[in-house]
Amino acid sequence: MNLGIAIADFTQPGGPTGIARHVGRLARTAEEYGFTRIAVMDHLFQIGIVGASEQEMLEAYTTLGYLAASTESAELLALVTSVGYREPGLLAKMITTLDVLSEGRAALGIGVGAGFNIAEARGLGLPFPPVSERFERLEETLRICLQMWSDDEKPFDGRYYRLERTLNSPRTVRQPRPPILIGGSGERKTLRLVAEYADACNLFHGPDLQHKLDVLRRHCDHVGRDYDEIEKTVLLPLDPGARGENIRALLAELRRLGHIGIDHVIGPIRGADQHASLRLLGDRLVPEALHI
Template identity: 65%
Template sequence: MKLGLHIADFTWPGGPQTLAKDLARVTEAAEDLGFARVSVMDHVFQISMLGPPEHEMLEAYTTLGYLAARTSRVELLAWVTAVSYRKPGMLAKLVTTLDVLSGGRAWLGIGAAWNDQEARGLGLPFPPTAERFERLEETLRICLQMWSDDEGPFEGTHYRLERTLNSPQALQRPHPPILIGGGGERKTLRLVAQYAQACNLFPGPELARKLDVLRGHCADVGRDYDEIEKTVMMPLDPGTEGERVDALLAQLRGVADLGVAHVHGFVPEVASSRRLELLGEKVVAEIAGW
């Protein structure tokens, strides 16, 4: 099992004036401590679970480009890209650029989007749920076509591309890995089985059942269930002095026993506490052999 760091809060003690320096420091520390991935949210307002919308929020792909220049090993992704905020051809180009400039460390994390408040606030497209899922599948097909040798046109219900040229191509072959976020059993997990290299779920009593649903979708489409990396998103909090390490390890063991290979999470006060360092010292090495 591996850990990943999700940076979801940019309201840090030094404010915007030191944010670039602090963000580089945190990300470089995560890499040095053995974290496998670093992600940022694809939001433009802070989400209600973490703070008021007025809190600082950086644009995802600009931020990932900056982090690519400050790191050399961690994989980088938006966890997860809101499908309706960017046209698919441009999204494929963004992820490809990140992959090339990072030396082959980019993932496409993507989902159907959910924050209508921010979309309305900045005038971003936010069609109804059914249409967003249709656009999600077309976006996946377009990205895969652009990462292939086929530069011909694409004709879908929502998108029409005359020439899917993508030069330079991504360094990772056959393409940057795709992670689809969400646990919807009828649509999302079917898309995972058909298109993705990883799913993202949440720990809890429904996790085992959702993995069984994913296994069923894999059987339906002729996909090897074991090819798909199972990930979960959860808080990673060892406590201010490590007092919660044992409880956290027990929780990680529980999801590992279900076949989860990567746990990705938000670390409270990551810019101003020892929590990240404690995770590196007491958790990363411990779970590596699970």
């Protein structure tokens, strides 16, 4: 099983002047220890499970560009891009740019955006339409990105988006295109879109995880997709404990997840000292996870 990190907490004792060093160091350390993905959230206000909305939060794609220059091998993605925050043609161009400048390490992580995004969207004047419309926009966005990452430059005429020429130059370094990961566990719409369009899914860690995988399998059967082609990822907080006392329980959970078919666990690094926690995980969890 592969492990990745999600950088979510940017608050530093020294304030904004220490953030760049903190983020770059986390990413480089993760890569050195064998973490294969580095993700950031697509939020503009901090979210409640991490801290108060007034705490520091960086814009996702500017941060990923910085991480592209700070690392050499890890895949880079937003977990996950909120579909309404960027026009699809611009988003495809941003992912392409990240892929070129990282020499083929970009992925598109995308979703409809959970309900708690509404405060930051309204706060900063960004669109946040009803959830049914966001799902329709998500499907059009996926189609536009796929078209822009192909040889097809014809116009795109959808219900919400109209593009006169889907030109995308330079082409992506990663071929045939950057992989698409769709985040969310909705059984009727989200997992159907995974079956139709995605290379990977990101599911919530919870007691119904096996059920969600079964639903995805049924959607794959319905559309004629090979279920095993889709990478299954889960977001799981990684807290080793101050002295590594949680490592054994984390490893047991990774084994359980691997047994039901999870391929990749991505987690925010928890603990008072994120760097110390990351080193503990790198020393004691990553080597064992590779054998799952």
